[in-house]
Amino acid sequence: MKLSLGCIADDYTGASDLANTLTRQGLRTVQTIGVPPDDLALPEVDAVVISLKSRSIEAGVAVERSRAAEKWLRGRGAGHVLFKICSTFDSTDVGNIGPVMDALRADCGEAIVLVTPAFPETGRTVYQGNLFVGSVPLNESPLKDHPLNPMRDSNLVRVLARQSRTQIGLVDLATLTRGAEAVRGRLADLAGKGIGAAIIDAVFDRDLEAIGDVALHHRLSVGASGIGLGLARALVASGKVKAAAAGAVSGAPVGGPAACLAGSCSQATLAQIANADKTMAVLHLDPEQIIAGPAEARRALAWASDRISDGPILIASSSTPDQVAALQSRHGRDAAGHAIEQAMADIAEGLVRAGVRRLVVAGGETSGAVVDRLRIPGFLVGEEIAAGVPVLRAVGTKDGAMLLALKSGNFGGTEFFSDALKLMR
Numbered sequence: 001m002k003l004s005l006g007c008i009a010d011d012y013t014g015a016s017d018l019a020n021t022l023t024r025q026g027l028r029t030v031q032t033i034g035v036p037p038d039d040l041a042l043p044e045v046d047a048v049v050i051s052l053k054s055r056s057i058e059a060g061v062a063v064e065r066s067r068a069a070e071k072w073l074r075g076r077g078a079g080h081v082l083f084k085i086c087s088t089f090d091s092t093d094v095g096n097i098g099p100v101m102d103a104l105r106a107d108c109g110e111a112i113v114l115v116t117p118a119f120p121e122t123g124r125t126v127y128q129g130n131l132f133v134g135s136v137p138l139n140e141s142p143l144k145d146h147p148l149n150p151m152r153d154s155n156l157v158r159v160l161a162r163q164s165r166t167q168i169g170l171v172d173l174a175t176l177t178r179g180a181e182a183v184r185g186r187l188a189d190l191a192g193k194g195i196g197a198a199i200i201d202a203v204f205d206r207d208l209e210a211i212g213d214v215a216l217h218h219r220l221s222v223g224a225s226g227i228g229l230g231l232a233r234a235l236v237a238s239g240k241v242k243a244a245a246a247g248a249v250s251g252a253p254v255g256g257p258a259a260c261l262a263g264s265c266s267q268a269t270l271a272q273i274a275n276a277d278k279t280m281a282v283l284h285l286d287p288e289q290i291i292a293g294p295a296e297a298r299r300a301l302a303w304a305s306d307r308i309s310d311g312p313i314l315i316a317s318s319s320t321p322d323q324v325a326a327l328q329s330r331h332g333r334d335a336a337g338h339a340i341e342q343a344m345a346d347i348a349e350g351l352v353r354a355g356v357r358r359l360v361v362a363g364g365e366t367s368g369a370v371v372d373r374l375r376i377p378g379f380l381v382g383e384e385i386a387a388g389v390p391v392l393r394a395v396g397t398k399d400g401a402m403l404l405a406l407k408s409g410n411f412g413g414t415e416f417f418s419d420a421l422k423l424m425r
């Protein structure tokens, strides 16, 4: 297998979002959890998206894991590697986007790296280096209240400069609009000044096509699903990938009980939870009790076992920004987040033991904890539920056929949970 594109995603929801985009553009794509073991049977594919849970961990560990993933991808022939980050640039001043980018850039000997989180389909656009979420700058969006990485600066040149050892430049929309040659010229100027990475503006998919065209001639790029779209279209346009051969997988129905778990506290997820009781039984966990010990997860499983044969259920830990801040001030941000993620993993494990084979998880870190606990080695991409969220069919599992949906906290409409289960048959 010689890969046309190698990808390293810094969380599992982000990886499924990118795998979805590449599949929709005609690339045969598989999502793996971590660097695949040698005995994992992978189908013949054009792209592999290696999912890491490296967004919110210590920067040195994120670098080490990302370098191992890059080595594996390059070893399978990937000439270009995309480091997939969040379309809302989720990170802190100590990383991990900058440190991982610096390390991968050094490893592949790239002079200058194109960076853009733009993903117009979900309202993420970049202009003059500033990231917009819908109609507002990042620092005015709900991301300012993210539980782990509150985003309070929309200027990505500044944000990335605080995290990276290299200077950061800008390729603005005016340059991009003049075409690929103008972008190459600007990159050569910046690289000549010793600048190692550039945020590039993008507002429409056509901007991402131009970016993909340029990026494909580099060894490394950094961005969200939008740049994935650009790279995929460039690969197809160049004839390196035959798009007609690809498509989302379907498969035998899985059936059986279905459950949803929400650990995301994002605005979109809060609205989806508020709507869910129209179509399923909903349990709100007590976050304080989760931190106190395992009894809260046991209570959730007992509640679930009474209902799971009657129809789908949703179990949520999610709270409003004020409640999240209060909990964090009592227990610390990382300790609270970790305890809740582990409780969600305990609940997921118990649900699967009780026969659940269709599972929706809301939240990137939450999905990481759940998928790790279930020891799922990889996924094939199925139908699209909402922009950036596909149905995933697990591969290589010991528990037999299983369908999952890993939803980024901010993605999906208000009916997301029932929309997902309609497609997860």
Ligand SMILES: Nc1ncnc2c1ncn2[C@@H]1O[C@H](COP(=O)(O)OP(=O)(O)O)[C@@H](O)[C@H]1O
Binding pocket: 147, 148, 263, 264, 265, 266, 287, 317, 318, 319, 323, 324, 327, 328, 336, 337, 338, 339, 340, 341, 362, 363, 364, 365, 366, 367, 407, 408, 409, 410
């Ligand atoms: N009620 C709560 N209070 C504080 N933190 C919470 C609460 N519920 C969940 N969390 C934590 O908030 C984080 C949410 O992150 P994540 O799952 O990545 O969601 P998103 O996709 O919205 O970023 C996780 O670490 C999760 O454990």
Ligand SMILES: O=C(O)[C@@H](O)C(=O)COP(=O)(O)O
Binding pocket: 011, 013, 014, 015, 017, 018, 085, 086, 087, 088, 090, 119, 224, 225, 363, 364, 365, 388, 407, 408, 409, 410
């Ligand atoms: O690019 C995106 O916005 C998503 O793919 C993503 O990375 C989501 O992260 P979470 O919101 O933490 O799930």
